[in-house]
Amino acid sequence: MEDGKNANPLILNPSDLPTRRRRASARQDHSALDVSLAYPAPSFSNDPFARSSSPSSIEESDSDAEDEPIDTQEIYDLIATMSDPEHPITLGSLAVVSLPDIAITPTIPSRPASNLQTVTVLITPTIQHCSLATVIGLGVRVRLEESLPPRFRVDVRIKEGTHSTADEVNKQLADKERVAAALWNPTLQSFIKKMLETCE
Amino acid sequence: MAASPPRPPTTTNPSSPSAPELSLLQVLQSPASGxxxxxQSMPHPDPATPLLASASADKSVNIWSLRDFSLISTINGGHKRSVRTVAWKDFGQSKSSKSTKKERKPVVLGTGSFDANVGIWIWNDDRRWARFREQEKAYGGGNGPLQAQTGEPGQQHPNTTTRGDNVGAEADADVEIDMTRDPDEEDEEWHFSTLLTGPDSEIKSIEFSPPHYSANLLATCSRDKSVWIWEEVEPEEWETIAVLSEHTGDVKCVSWCAGALRGNGRQRTKGGKSGGEVFGQADGDDDVEMEDTHTNTQSNGAGAGTYADHDDPSSEQVVLGSRELLATGSYDDTIRLWRDVEEEGDWICVGVIDSHKGTVWDVKWEGHINYTQLDLSQTPPSFQDADAVLAEFEADWSPRLVSCSDDLTVRVWRRELSEAEKARKAQSRPLLGAAPTGFAGTRLPSVIRPPSSLEHWVEDARLPQVHVRSVYAVDWSRRTGLVVSCGGDGTIAVYKEVKVEDTDGAQPHVDDMVMNGTTGTGAGPGTATGYADPQLPYKLHKMKWTVxxxxxxxxxxxxxxxxxxAVRGDRGRRFAxxxxxxxxxxxxNVRIWTLPDHLAVAVESGL
Incomplete structure (x- = not known):
């Protein structure tokens, strides 16, 4: 466990992970979409942090989007398949992300007419001093911002009490400008690309 | 340092549902393919050059016309990463039509990028630029006869990216063309003049100093926690004169104090009436005249400089409250103020504001004097005295700061003079003789008096809270005094500082902690410019901010x-x-918004 790395993490059995059986047609649509969401997006070299407002976003291409609003399970499916940068294991299996730690709330509760929604994801690093917590959080934020329609605001934070420098990490993850700038960094880019390799 | 500011759980905002909406005037579509x-978008400071520059994440800068909202050009190839920030060099406002023979000022744009570099660009297309100005003059509302220019057709500019323009047919006798320029450079519409390198990481904000400063300065800030100050020692030659590194987080914004124009750029009406209508309406765009001569700012306290247009003595413009002072906001949640204390290049931090509970995204200086604050109801009726009161008020006027933050607030800050400074000020009131002498400043033991260069800044007001996500930008209109803010929640809010009516203002604000979402502290703790401050030879209304x-x-x-x-430049404008x-x-995209009719008219008349 030196250098903030966890050599022997607890791994959940894939069959224990939360899933949902969906209508075959919807499921099909969704997996086909996931391919188009695979990182990096075509526009990546120009603007690593561009929001996808095009048909690649789930909601707009789903014909029955109104019937099926995006829920926490769907958010979970988007990020649980990402892999840990230091293990070839998914974030779901490592319980870095878990369904109960995902919330979707109205962004502006005092204005019911607004369709903005905030997705909050609390991540649980495998160990208290995990040196890669910021990178994992960054990857989760990027994955969601790339995949979700622009009306979603994404907040990724470290779950309370699970990391020694959580405040510092949280502040960085909340800073849109730092996130945008970080994605120009080739080292970080390759980290994130690796994390997204396991996403279909 | 709260890492995750509470997001939405703010209480409802009572002022928002009733506030009238802004009207969308135009959408400027980004030319990017995806x-x-x-x-960021910045208008050129001179309304006679109605250009808007937009910084894009795709490494380019788009230049738009604020006259017809067309895309004039796109600057590519200068930066290797996103352009984060743009700034125009301010040469002062151009002369009115009668002084067309005066030398022409270049159009200079600065760009700051995530590639850690700052670029300085000069609009290279003389003919196009000259014609642009001619059109401006023609449009400018009949400020003189449009002189038909005749002359030799100019050189062709075959490779400019200019759209829809017959550049070569342009004729102008008025403009000298620099024939010594390298012909290759003629191909570039925007000439890349200078590359400033030095900071270790992304540039977040840049700003050129106001035209009346004693030197041409440029402030830049970066994620490496530093603020750099550059001076243009020779034309197009910039030197680093200071690297300021007291911030403990990346620096998000820089802003130079520019003071305000006496009368806020409007013509002064003799014998001001009661209320706020001390100044009449401006009669055109070009009533503001400034020269490049600079003033000597006093080393401590507000300096005032006079800018006289020698062609027209009646249009004298005076800048009040200007100091060569830089404000910066940071990821470390603080605002810092910097000044060259000895005026020998010895820049130090003279003030720290540390009340924000999150990243300070933007900070701007007040550039408008709120004359409605002055209570003239009980001054003697003679014009002489009213003018004297006004003069005292103006002499005391000192710009405040407005800032916005990740903590979701927009706040106004005010400098509080030290007891010694107040005493000095009281003694220097020859006109009214109203200030008591023997002031209490002497009670303070000299050992605990701060060195005179240090400044004490306090929260003056907290604006009604509108935003529920990070507040990314704020701007304080130099013309109307209105404040505008925007943020991650997609909302734009406009705030105005107004008098507290007697009915709700009778009680002094003892408890400045109570802010119920609509009223700032008005006059906060120990407001020097308090309602009935016996030290002041004039009375001030208690003020509050409202959406x-x-x-x-x-x-x-x-x-x-x-x-x-930005000054409105299209043909649909409602008034100059x-x-x-x-x-x-x-x-x-960039969107242009207009104020509701009644509000636009009210603020223009100084109400």
């Missing part, structure tokens, strides 16, 4: 990264000097 974030207009989902579902005021709001969003 969605690409735009970070006067707003628009939700201003960029549809996208976040808004920047908002600012009207201002519009320019907002810049994550989808890459």
């Amino acid at each position: 969605p690409s974030r735009s970070w 006067v207009a707003q628009i939700e989902a201003a960029h549809d579902e996208y976040e808004i990264n920047h908002v600012c005021w 000097g009207e201002e519009v709001i320019v907002s810049t969003g994550d989808e890459g």
Whole structure:
């Protein structure tokens, strides 16, 4: 466990992970979409942090989007398949992300007419001093911002009490400008690309 | 340092539903092929050059016309990463038509990028530029006969990226063309003049100093926690004169104190009446005259400089409250103030404001004197005395700061003079003799008096809270005094400082902690400019901030990264000097907004 790395993490059995059986047609649509969401997006070299407002976003291409609003399970499916940068294991299996730690709330509760929604994801690093917590959080934020329609605001934070420098990490993850700038960094880019390799 | 500021759980905002909406005037579509974030848009400071520059994440800068909203050019190839920030060099406002023979000022743009570099660009296309100015003059509302220019047709500019323009047919006798320039450079519409390198990481904000400073300065800031000050020692030759590194987090914004024009750029009406209508309406765009001569700012306290147009003595403009002072906001949650204390290049931090509970995204200086604050109801009736009161008020006027933050607040800050400074000021009131002498400043043991260069800044007001996500930008209109803010919630809000009516203002604000969401502290703890401060030879109304207009989902579902005021330049403007709001969003577009009719008229008449 030196250098903030966890050599022997607890791994959940894939069959224990939360899933949902969906209508075959919807499921099909969704997996086909996931391919188009695979990182990096075509526009990546120009603007690593561009929001996808095009048909690649789930909601707009789903014909029955109104019937099926995006829920926490769907958010979970988007990020649980990402892999840990230091293990070839998914974030779901490592319980870095878990369904109960995902919330979707109205962004502006005092204005019911607004369709903005905030997705909050609390991540649980495998160990208290995990040196890669910021990178994992960054990857989760990027994955969601790339995949979700622009009306979603994404907040990724470290779950309370699970990391020694959580405040510092949280502040960085909340800073849109730092996130945008970080994605120009080739080292970080390759980290994130690796994390997204396991996403279909 | 709260890492995760409470997001939505704020209480409802009582002022928002009733505030009238802004009207969308124009959408400037980003020419990028796909969605690409735009970070910031800045109008040229001279309304006679109605250009708007937009910084784009796709490494380019778009230049728009604020006259017809067309895309004039796109600057590519200068930066290797996103352009985060743009700034125009301010040479002062151009002369009115009668002084067309005066030398022409270049159009200079600065760009700051995530590639850690700052670029300085000069609009290279003399002919196009000259014709642009001619059109401006023609449009300018009959400020003189349009002189038909005849002359030899100019050289062709075959490779400019200019759109829809017959450049070669342009004729101008008035403009000298620099024939010594390298012919290759002629091909570039925007000449890359200078590359400033040095900071270790992304540039977040840049700003050129105001034209009346004693030197041409440029402030830049970066994620490496530093603020750099550069001086243009020779034309197009910049030197680093200071690297300021007291911030403990990346520095998000820089802003130079520019003071305000006496009368806020409007013509002064003799014998001011009661209320706020001390100044009449401006009669045109070109009533503001400034020269490049600079003033000597006093080393401590507000300096005042006079800018006289020698062609027309009646249009003298005076800058009040200007100091060569830089404000910066940071990821470390603080605002810092910097000054060259000895005026020998010895820049130090002279003030720290540390009350924000999150990243300070933007900070701007007040550039408008709120004359409505002055209570003239009980002054003697003679004009002489009214003028003297006004003179005292103006002499005391000192710009405040407005800042916005990740903590979701927009706050106004005011400098509090030390007891010694107040005493000095009281003794220097020859006109009214109203200030008591023997002031209490002597009670303070000299050992605990701060060195005179250090400044004490306090919270003056907290604006009504509108935003529920990070507040990314704020701007304080120099013409109307209105404040505008925007943020991640997609809302644009406009605030106005107004008098507290006697009914709700009778009670002094003892408890400045109570802010119920609509009223700031008005006059906060120990407000030097207090309501009935016996030290002052004039009376001030108690003031509060109120939301006067707003628009939700201003960029549809996208976040808004920047908002600012610009002088309206299109043919639909309602009156000379009207201002519009320019907002810049994550989808890459720029939107132009107008105020509701009644509000636009009210603020223009100084009400």
